[in-house]
Amino acid sequence: xxxxxxxxxxxxxxxxxxxxxxxxxxxxxxxxxxxxxxxxxxxxxxxxxxxxxxxxxxxxxxxxxxxxxxxxxxxxxxxxxxxxxxxxxxxxxxxxxxxxxxxxxxxxxxxxxxxxxxxxxxxxxxxxxxxxxxxxxxxxxxxxxxxxxxxxxxxxxxxxxxxxxxxxxxxxxxxxxxxxxxxxxxxxxxxxxxxxxxxxxxxxxxxxxxxxxxxxxxxxxxxxxxxxxx
Amino acid sequence: xxxxxxxxxxxxxxxxxxxxxxxxxxxxxxxxxxxxxxxxxxxxxxxxxxxxxxxxxxxxxxxxxxxxxxxxxxxxxxxxxxxxxxxxxxxxxxxxxxxxxxxxxxxxxxxxxxxxxxxxxxxxxxxxxxxxxxxxxxxxxxxxxxxxxxxxxxxxxxxxxxxxxxxxxxxxxxxxxxxxxxxxxxxxxxxxxxxxxxxxxxxxxxxxxxxxxxxxxxxxxxxxxxxxxxxxxxxxxxxxxxxxxxxxxxxxxxxxxxxxxxxxxxxxxxxxxxxxxxxxxxxxxxxxxxxxxxxxxxxxxxxxxxxxxxxxxxxxxxxxxxxxxxxxxxxxxxxxxxxxxxxxxxxx
Amino acid sequence: xxxxxxxxxxxxxxxxxxxxxxxxxxxxxxxxxxxxxxxxxxxxxxxxxxxxxxxxxxxxxxxxxxxxxxxxxxxxxxxxxxxxxxxxxxxxxxxxxxxxxxxxxxxxxxxxxxxxxxxxxxxxxxxxxxxxxxxxxxxxxxxxxxxxxxxxxxxxxxxxxxxxxxxxxxxxxxxxxxxxxxxxxxxxxxxxxxxxxxxxxxxxxxxxxxxxxxxxxxxxxxxxxxxxxxxxxxxxxxxxxxxxxxxxxxxxxxxxxxxxxxxxxxxxxxxxxxxxxxxxxxxxxxxxxxxxxxxxxxxxxxxxxxxxxxxxxxxxxxxxxxxxxx
Numbered sequence: 001x002x003x004x005x006x007x008x009x010x011x012x013x014x015x016x017x018x019x020x021x022x023x024x025x026x027x028x029x030x031x032x033x034x035x036x037x038x039x040x041x042x043x044x045x046x047x048x049x050x051x052x053x054x055x056x057x058x059x060x061x062x063x064x065x066x067x068x069x070x071x072x073x074x075x076x077x078x079x080x081x082x083x084x085x086x087x088x089x090x091x092x093x094x095x096x097x098x099x100x101x102x103x104x105x106x107x108x109x110x111x112x113x114x115x116x117x118x119x120x121x122x123x124x125x126x127x128x129x130x131x132x133x134x135x136x137x138x139x140x141x142x143x144x145x146x147x148x149x150x151x152x153x154x155x156x157x158x159x160x161x162x163x164x165x166x167x168x169x170x171x172x173x174x175x176x177x178x179x180x181x182x183x184x185x186x187x188x189x190x191x192x193x194x195x196x197x198x199x200x201x202x203x204x205x206x207x208x209x210x211x212x213x214x215x216x217x218x219x220x221x222x223x224x225x226x227x228x229x230x
Numbered sequence: 231x232x233x234x235x236x237x238x239x240x241x242x243x244x245x246x247x248x249x250x251x252x253x254x255x256x257x258x259x260x261x262x263x264x265x266x267x268x269x270x271x272x273x274x275x276x277x278x279x280x281x282x283x284x285x286x287x288x289x290x291x292x293x294x295x296x297x298x299x300x301x302x303x304x305x306x307x308x309x310x311x312x313x314x315x316x317x318x319x320x321x322x323x324x325x326x327x328x329x330x331x332x333x334x335x336x337x338x339x340x341x342x343x344x345x346x347x348x349x350x351x352x353x354x355x356x357x358x359x360x361x362x363x364x365x366x367x368x369x370x371x372x373x374x375x376x377x378x379x380x381x382x383x384x385x386x387x388x389x390x391x392x393x394x395x396x397x398x399x400x401x402x403x404x405x406x407x408x409x410x411x412x413x414x415x416x417x418x419x420x421x422x423x424x425x426x427x428x429x430x431x432x433x434x435x436x437x438x439x440x441x442x443x444x445x446x447x448x449x450x451x452x453x454x455x456x457x458x459x460x461x462x463x464x465x466x467x468x469x470x471x472x473x474x475x476x477x478x479x480x481x482x483x484x485x486x487x488x489x490x491x492x493x494x495x496x497x498x499x500x501x502x503x504x505x506x507x508x509x510x511x512x513x514x515x516x517x518x519x520x521x522x523x524x525x526x527x528x529x530x531x532x533x534x535x536x537x538x539x540x541x542x543x544x545x546x547x548x549x550x551x552x553x554x555x556x557x558x559x560x561x562x563x564x565x566x567x568x569x570x571x572x573x574x575x576x577x578x
Numbered sequence: 579x580x581x582x583x584x585x586x587x588x589x590x591x592x593x594x595x596x597x598x599x600x601x602x603x604x605x606x607x608x609x610x611x612x613x614x615x616x617x618x619x620x621x622x623x624x625x626x627x628x629x630x631x632x633x634x635x636x637x638x639x640x641x642x643x644x645x646x647x648x649x650x651x652x653x654x655x656x657x658x659x660x661x662x663x664x665x666x667x668x669x670x671x672x673x674x675x676x677x678x679x680x681x682x683x684x685x686x687x688x689x690x691x692x693x694x695x696x697x698x699x700x701x702x703x704x705x706x707x708x709x710x711x712x713x714x715x716x717x718x719x720x721x722x723x724x725x726x727x728x729x730x731x732x733x734x735x736x737x738x739x740x741x742x743x744x745x746x747x748x749x750x751x752x753x754x755x756x757x758x759x760x761x762x763x764x765x766x767x768x769x770x771x772x773x774x775x776x777x778x779x780x781x782x783x784x785x786x787x788x789x790x791x792x793x794x795x796x797x798x799x800x801x802x803x804x805x806x807x808x809x810x811x812x813x814x815x816x817x818x819x820x821x822x823x824x825x826x827x828x829x830x831x832x833x834x835x836x837x838x839x840x841x842x843x844x845x846x847x848x849x850x851x852x853x854x855x856x857x858x859x860x861x862x863x864x865x866x867x868x869x870x871x872x873x874x875x876x877x878x879x880x881x882x883x884x885x886x887x888x889x890x891x892x893x894x895x896x897x898x899x900x901x902x903x904x
Binding site: 004035036040093098099181182195199200201202 | 595596615658660768794795
């Protein structure tokens with residue numbers, strides 16, 4: 001097994017160095033799908049996290065608890081549920097999105113929503129509660145005051161977004177169930193790893209995993225640079 | 231300019247304010263005096279439209295304030311919190327915050343920020359990150375951030391509490407100057423002397439109720455039992471004064487005699503400010519006429535400032551900086567000397 | 579000022595990235611008019627033979643093949659739910675049910691090979707070269723004595739279906755065997771099941787394609803102990819989704835692909851795939867064999883295991899005139 005791992009590493013370097021078109025194609029698709037899912041999920045999850053983190057309403061802790069529970073949702077389960085929704089016989093089947101990259105984007109966006117919501121809510125709760133009052137007394141509108149609190153916790157928010165991207169790009173269940181791992185259309189890094197492993201192409205599977213980890217590592221380095229800059 | 235009518239405020243079942251009726255006149259300095267927990271901060275928050283009353287209503291220039299138009303009131307009123315809360319970024323960013331919200335032009339913002347910073351003596355620190363300021367600088371920064379808005383009504387919550395002397399002097403000067411410019415100021419404090427010095431009118435708040443109000447001299451000179459009850463908590467003493475050789479010797483009970491630079495004999499009410507008392511481990515030989523030995527029975531931590539209660543027969547409250555506190559290694563039960571000048575004894 | 583600029587810049591970045599992302603994703607997904615979604619059994623897809631067929635087929639047809647590689651059970655579910663245009667599976671009994679329920683038509687057998695019973699080289703149960711049913715019987719005896727372990731796929735796949743059928747033919751109740759401690763269920767794909775059997779030094783039933791691949795890669799050292807015999811025959815069929823059950827299914831494209839699979843070219847690819855790597859073929863073409871009667875024994879086996887009422891597709895499940903059954 002050790003030799004298989006080494007072989008995988010060598011193979012990974014070979015593939016990367018040679019700019020293997022399939023590898024490039026799959027990697028770009030993974031980045032595009034998961035990146036887009038992260039942006040999409042951020043659009044609704046950050047406001048929702050702000051709402052939960054700063055809001056004072058009945059059932060807030062219940063709401064927050066719900067998202068914490070959803071953090072543990074197995075990707076395969078979510079994939080299955082969404083498959084049933086987007087399947088031609090399902091309620092959204094008429095959209096004809098099953099087995100397209102777009103539906104993976106949607107699925108991953110849903111998958112990472114609890115990650116962003118929980119992280120953002122927690123990071124906002126840690127912000128000095130007076131910041132909001134301060135913004136208000138200095139003349140800010142309610143929305144502007146929330147943005148100010150958000151700005152105070154920008155580091156935490158950035159961390160939430162990064163963590164969610166990592167989860168999106170590293171998940172398998174949704175991409176497999178909704179995307180179908182179709183060559184040249186919905187094949188991403190994780191589904192390739194699963195397929196190559198099933199095919200007994202261990203080295204290729206490990207090579208893909210190395211690429212995946214490199215991307216995650218690179219993104220994290222970039223983000224930590226950005227955090228210092230902010 | 232702003233008026234409270236029958237205002238009550240209930241937080242989690244606790245009545246923080248009870249039936250407050252209050253009219254703040256344009257251009258005045260009004261002091262709300264009261265012990266901790268008397269509802270001062272809540273009252274200021276309601277005046278600043280940050281909180282809505284549970285009962286009663288607020289009129290701002292004759293218009294009733296509610297959730298819907300609170301933002302308008304907040305645009306012309308601003309509150310400086312007791313504890314300085316600073317935003318990320320530089321001192322300049324902080325002071326400019328409210329102006330940016332108001333969409334002022336860049337050069338205008340620049341001009342006003344500069345003026346405000348120089349007023350509070352922070353012009354040299356404009357580009358410092360806000361989190362690196364000392365306690366006093368933070369408080370001055372947050373004052374500058376409020377006054378730069380040129381609001382009609384400035385609300386100050388304990389603006390000089392627990393501050394270094396330099397910052398305290400600057401802040402007092404700023405308050406006076408703003409008042410001269412015609413800004414209406416409401417400030418909350420538990421510092422008698424400050425109330426006396428700065429304001430034209432004092433409200434005494436206790437347990438969420440206004441128990442007394444009037445001009446400072448009337449309140450302090452009168453035999454107000456409410457005033458006495460409030461002041462008992464901090465270095466307020468009543469006793470018999472005998473004037474000998476121009477110095478009043480005041481027996482305040484507990485076997486303690488205080489020397490004061492007073493000329494009145496007979497029953498008096500006196501006050502010594504906590505920050506005017508020196509604490510030492512050894513007896514200090516100095517020109518100060520009062521030197522009392524007692525033991526520490528309580529230590530209160532207020533970040534950069536520490537308040538110590540010392541029993542010398544009666545209880546004195548003393549305020550020192552955290553630094554001195556740590557250097558002296560003070561502990562509960564320890565014996566210390568309290569030293570203060572006869573001129574620090576105020577007659578009320 | 580700095581703050582506002584920052585906000586504008588970040589908003590602009592988000593918009594650009596989002597637009598760019600959607601463009602990128604659109605450009606990555608093929609946009610040809612015909613996408614033929616084929617739900618296929620893993621044992622077929624994972625060998626890689628379909629990739630080769632796809633290339634050859636797409637070079638000649640304006641049809642884009644979308645293979646979804648899942649177990650036979652899920653492949654059939656996909657088709658029933660309208661998520662596939664056709665299926666490639668290897669479980670004749672379930673195929674018949676699929677057609678009887680009105681979901682599938684125009685079944686065509688495309689290839690066959692043999693399942694194999696593999697096990698440790700030293701063969702503690704002593705089943706080498708026995709007939710399949712006899713081997714299973716011996717194995718159970720030895721296993722109950724503690725000398726052998728059996729690993730079942732346990733995942734409702736085509737291979738699992740086959741395994742359950744074999745136990746029944748050998749006279750055992752699978753539901754009873756499951757209670758015995760030498761009978762272990764992997765609940766996994768073939769590759770994983772082989773690796774589990776390797777760890778346990780156990781016996782298992784495998785399709786040849788996956789086994790050869792894993793053996794070649796050095797991932798398993800298990801040997802083929804029983805590799806032929808009527809009971810082990812493994813028949814792959816293509817079935818088009820019935821347009822009556824799902825009007826959106828691309829029936830014409832499905833038929834075009836089925837026709838290709840049984841054409842000389844398709845059959846040749848199936849026969850030759852893997853020969854260069856393993857020195858033997860993974861799949862045997864079936865069309866020629868059934869037509870010419872060149873190997874009557876094997877033909878008989880195929881008919882016994884894979885025909886219904888003497889035909890690969892009874893009349894009532896045939897649709898249209900495509901010359902598939904001439």
